[in-house]
Amino acid sequence: MKTILQLLIFLFITSCDTENKNVSTSRIDENYLIQDVLITTQDGAKVSAIVVRNNKEEIPKPVILQSTIYVRDKGRDLKSLKESVDRGYVGVITYARGKYLSPDEIWPYENDANDTYDVIDWISKQRWCDGRIGMFGGSYNGFTQWASLKKPHPALKTIVPYVANRPGMGLPMENNVFINSNYEWAFYVGNNKHLDTIVGTDRQKFRNSMFTWWETGIAYHKRDSLDSLPNKWFQKWIKHPDFDEYWQKMAPYKEDFAKIDIPILSIDGYYNDSQNSGLYYLSEHYNYNPAAEHYLIIGPYDHLGAQRKGSKEISGYRVDPDALIDTNEITYEWFDYIFNNAKRPEKLKDKINYQVMGANKWKSASTLDSMSNNSFKFYLTNHKTNHFYSLSEKKPSENNFLYQEVDFANREIWNNDYYPGQIIRDYVDTGSGFNFISEPFENSIEVNGSFSGELKVSINKKDFDYGVTLYEMLPDGKLFHLSYIVGRASYAKDITKRELLTSNKIETIPFSNTHLVSKKIRKGSRLLVYVNVNKNPFSELNYGTGKAVRNETIKDAGQPLTVKWYCNSFVVIPIWKD
Incomplete structure (x- = not known):
């Protein structure tokens, strides 16, 4: 009392x-x-x-x-x-x-x-x-x-x-690619004065509509029509694919x-x-x-x-x-x-x-x-053993390339398994994309920091979304997920302004906005770099026409995307050597 x-x-x-x-x-x-x-x-x-x-x-x-x-x-x-x-x-x-x-x-x-x-x-x-x-x-x-x-x-x-x-930088888009996991969050926080724990957390409902969008191939901006729930926040966000003044302020x-x-x-x-x-x-x-x-x-x-x-x-x-x-x-x-x-x-x-x-x-x-005192610069070669291509510290003397074809009209095949849903896993994705692997390390090192690199590519369209993932392959063959990036090629040089690629011209796509990590790489392990086109239900789909991606549909798929990944592409991995 x-x-x-x-x-x-x-x-x-x-x-x-x-x-x-x-x-x-x-x-x-x-x-x-x-x-x-x-x-x-x-x-x-x-x-x-x-x-x-x-x-x-x-x-x-x-x-x-x-x-x-x-x-x-x-x-x-x-x-x-x-x-x-x-x-x-x-x-x-x-x-x-x-x-x-x-x-x-x-x-x-x-x-x-x-x-x-x-x-x-x-x-x-x-x-x-x-x-x-x-x-x-x-x-x-x-x-x-x-x-x-x-x-x-x-x-x-x-x-x-x-x-x-x-x-604008991480959510609801990452490197100018809109990520679908942010879609339902708008309902969760925007539907009422508290939190909409019924509609906003109905994961199955929104997952179903995401797969419906993927399977039907309708325009991304019509995603909310599948739920019969207008998403005014989503509609406003997707009108700003550039990191423009809307996000900057x-x-x-x-x-x-x-x-x-x-x-x-x-x-x-x-x-x-x-x-x-x-x-x-x-x-x-x-x-x-x-x-x-x-x-x-x-x-x-x-x-x-x-x-x-x-x-x-x-x-x-x-x-x-x-x-x-x-x-x-x-x-x-x-x-x-x-x-x-x-x-x-x-x-x-x-x-x-x-x-x-x-x-x-x-x-x-x-x-x-200064987390690192050294680095590996690995080139993506076309030298293959079993399912893996070699990572080489020696720059290729010839302008060789690896060829990839991606049919955006085909919804049976997904590309780019990049997300660390399981940090340690038993399998390597060899269904699409390319895996590049180093020689086993004779001594342990530390990967410390954010890896970066340049992709040298030639495509038959005006744009595409890409993914690069870094793993440690343990001596027993399991993969330990270290870091990744998903990005849009047309924003690689300037996230505030889209610059379309020229068809069938060799272009340079620099990347650096990868996730920072520190991990002891044990003796006998290898580093594995996975490169792929980003095509899956979990993010906006870029068909490569050069139009606003939110307006593209499966009718814009046209001819399959062809990519020549040139072997003078490279990654730089920061390390600490005692």
Whole structure:
């Protein structure tokens, strides 16, 4: 039972708050004062927030802010906010415009940069805030932290983004190829004020419609007609296949990164689907601000694992015991380091801190590039033994090529088995594409970093989508998935502008936006590179006509795509040699 003193304190606090006119409800729960708040943005919209603070203390404190589109059950959100209070802070969570108590329309990504700035500005003026704000969280919550830095607010002192999304670069498209797994997510977050856990998570329904789209060959932009559920978000996204101003304005872009001078801790995973989003922020931050205080922790985690404590097993791979970390604990160690002059988290030995799979150890480096001290440059040869072609460190003396033919009208055959659904598997895909393999290693090495390369190709059409996947082939013949890229050839040189290929001309397709990894390659193992045309139900299908891909249909398939993969194509694999 609440005491009379508690009630008097509650009445005093709520009567003195400068934000009181925005408070919709207030209540005391044990030692916590909990308030639902509607914050008015500069353009007149309303953003819904929950504020939790200690109802027995009046001293202004640093505020720990979470900003998300996921309106989960309030018990879970309140637990997180109360933890911030228990650790000596004020806890605030805000939901994207249109969510929870906000009366506005829901458009993921589009308003978060301005809205989060306005939220930070409002918080900084409250009597319970000491003028210092930190942010943390993962996925969409990671994106909003970066979005807030499109125009940095002086009150924001640090962010801790986990597996941060970068709209237009990782989702809903990856290297300008739209990925189908993002389709139903729009319903999940956009259908109501909370989360549509019925329609938005009906995986079977959307999987069926995806296969119907694939089998019938209708235009990609008509995908939602198969569900009888108009998807206005999807329709808007697919009209922007370029990384154009629509995407650029959602988060820092180019010179925007030069203005970011707060300390940052990023956390990511080798098997996080959107890893190239999170590492884009890191790379661009250092590119435009070499003196940035930006740390990274990365290891064998998927999208969820990096936001929690990892997992003892991920997609069939039993991780090293040393890889298991407590993301939440490290986050609050970081906040204490920033706000309370505590020591820096022990895991941060240097700017880049990564777990070496198979070695049960962590290593640190000052930059992403210094994760490696050497590299292999392998050419894709036409020398074949059994099912595999050779990877050679010697550049071919002749301009030989491997020939591939892909019939887009044929829905029986899929190309490009690239996704690490199982990290360790027993089979090699020899049904399509080409596998190139190195000689066995006489000593163990580490593959550390992101592989890159150039594909030299000649095609009979104007465009195609490609995939390159990197594996370790273990001595017993099993494959260990290391990294991959899926991309569109016409955007290989500039993701902001499509440049069609010239039919039957040898073209150079550079690639570098592959997933970063660290793995000990044991003695007797080989490296295997798998190259293929991307043709399957799991992403948009590029028929190669040069028209907007979203409008192409099976009627545009025409003659099969022919590809000449030239043997002066190469991959560069960063390694560490002791």
